[in-house]
Amino acid sequence: MNDHSKPTLDDVARAAGVSTATVSRCLNSPDQVIAATRLRVMQAVETLGYTPDFGGRALASRRTNTVGAIIPTMDNAIFARGLQSFQETLSRFGKTLLVASSNYDPAREREQMEALAGRGADGLLLIGSARPDMSTDYLRRRGIPFVRAWNLGSGDGHFVGFDNRAAAAMLAERVIAYGHRRLSMIAGVTQMNDRAADRMAGVRDAARAAGIADADLPVIEAAYTFEDGARAMGELMARTPRPSVVMCGNDVLAVGAMQRARELGLAMPADVSITGFDDIDLARVVTPELTTVRVPHRRMGEAAAEMLIRLITKQPVETHVKIPTAIVERGTLGPPRD
Amino acid sequence: MNDHSKPTLDDVARAAGVSTATVSRCLNSPDQVIAATRLRVMQAVETLGYTPDFGGRALASRRTNTVGAIIPTMDNAIFARGLQSFQETLSRFGKTLLVASSNYDPAREREQMEALAGRGADGLLLIGSARPDMSTDYLRRRGIPFVRAWNLGSGDGHFVGFDNRAAAAMLAERVIAYGHRRLSMIAGVTQMNDRAADRMAGVRDAARAAGIADADLPVIEAAYTFEDGARAMGELMARTPRPSVVMCGNDVLAVGAMQRARELGLAMPADVSITGFDDIDLARVVTPELTTVRVPHRRMGEAAAEMLIRLITKQPVETHVKIPTAIVERGTLGPPRD
């Protein structure tokens, strides 16, 4: 073996003076090999810098101990946290996580499904359930189990997530209980994003129940940045009558809105109340601190991993695991001035 | 083929009435196949839901078009952004990115190196250069090219990053020019993190040049959270004499420090000045806005990808690419009160 090409089982076997089978056994079931030979083999492995080739191994053993996750974007604190615990749980079970991102594009998500399937993923984690049937059909046809997280789906399949709609409705009810009537909302982009759509629907549910017509509840959809939140806030505050509260689809939008409110000289919550969703670290950093919905991402990541593993190992498993959410009241929600 | 096992090249070939070689060609060099057969083959591919097996493909072709990146943690806006552009650039060149995280642990990083090497990564992206030689030796021995990013290293190898030390020194000079003499610092954890260590060294460089002894420059190391920043701020503010400025190793720590300053009733910058590092979105959200160092992460990710690809394809390539940084003065830095 020359210095610039990777050593193979064969190289190790030759160096240790044993057969490839023995080397393989040393790596996979060490106790089936006598200590003396094992030592010699491990020695050779070390000095040669041998690492088993995943492709060959997968080919021969027909399993990869790999699971994939396709998330909309890596550039987002929310998925990061949940994913982190997903992967920690996975590695406790000896599985490796492969992460891919779809950029909120169903076509791209489908490509990533195929890429991960091709890489031999034993199972997949998907975010939400807003996607073409074709995509999930593909996974079913290949017999690749998958779990959808971050939201609860209604149909067949396995889900672990929050009831985004109910949580948003509950927060809106709280807002209304403070006496607000002129509600407004800065929603996340609902296109192909059921979390954003559900949160919007939840707010509308509560508003309607309180006798507020959809027409009297202005909603602006905004992408996931401070700037977009600020821009939407500007538009909302320019309306007549001016909303007394702005409910935001996530904390990032809410903080952007707060920023604009401050620039406009509006006091919170006296002049305008603002609510968020997710309770990321950010929510406790702004002044006043943000009233929002706590979403236990780590717990969800863990539950998703466990569900997926049960699915892969064909153990009995629940189909819908609901992770509870909670309203956390801080400083940005108060009674309206009038 | 039954419904619950994945189709192979052979299944497709049989379904389309051609040989496996032809199917393979349809997928890899379509123009070598006549349109009629190609159509038939693609048809079969579609209906069977065939996706090439990565393992088999890698084994047979001896290349993977995959590059790996090992980052300290996914739960961090800074790496997320740079990584995003790294991967975008990569995919423009038809390469797939595999991401692994080391949790700031060199041993874990080494494991991930082996995992990625075993998965056939054509090249690797590493963060910074504080790691055991053994780790880089391993990569060299296997002939896997790698680029170290986020900092400029001094030794052999390929780097793309910032001069963290010089940038920190420049900011400290600016601070001193404002008239500050009682400097202090909340540094990131410097253990196995050359970015944090360099930023600390830079501040000390400038302080010493201004006649401030190390002993008169209290430094607290803190992990990467708001809470740790706030805690360190509390300790610093309890000292006598109280520092007139707190330079932070990153924006997150700075924002944590700001939060504590506010709780202590300290006005910024009148009572205490605070500086950050990185210029993440957060810096423009807090009040007053944070004075910090802008670090063009996207540009760096892109440069790193290009460098790695040149390395992999054995094109000529620079060894040290320096990405410029800039001080952005906002509201948290001003002259000391006294």
Add this chain to the structure above:
DNA sequence: TTGTATGCGTTATCAC
């Protein structure tokens, strides 16, 4: 243009 045959690095099934 298409088919045949071989080998990639590993595991697993046999013998020994």
Add this chain to the structure above:
DNA sequence: GTGATAACGCATACAA
């Protein structure tokens, strides 16, 4: 306890 050897799914040199 260890060694041959036959798969695994695919790409490719070579033949047709």
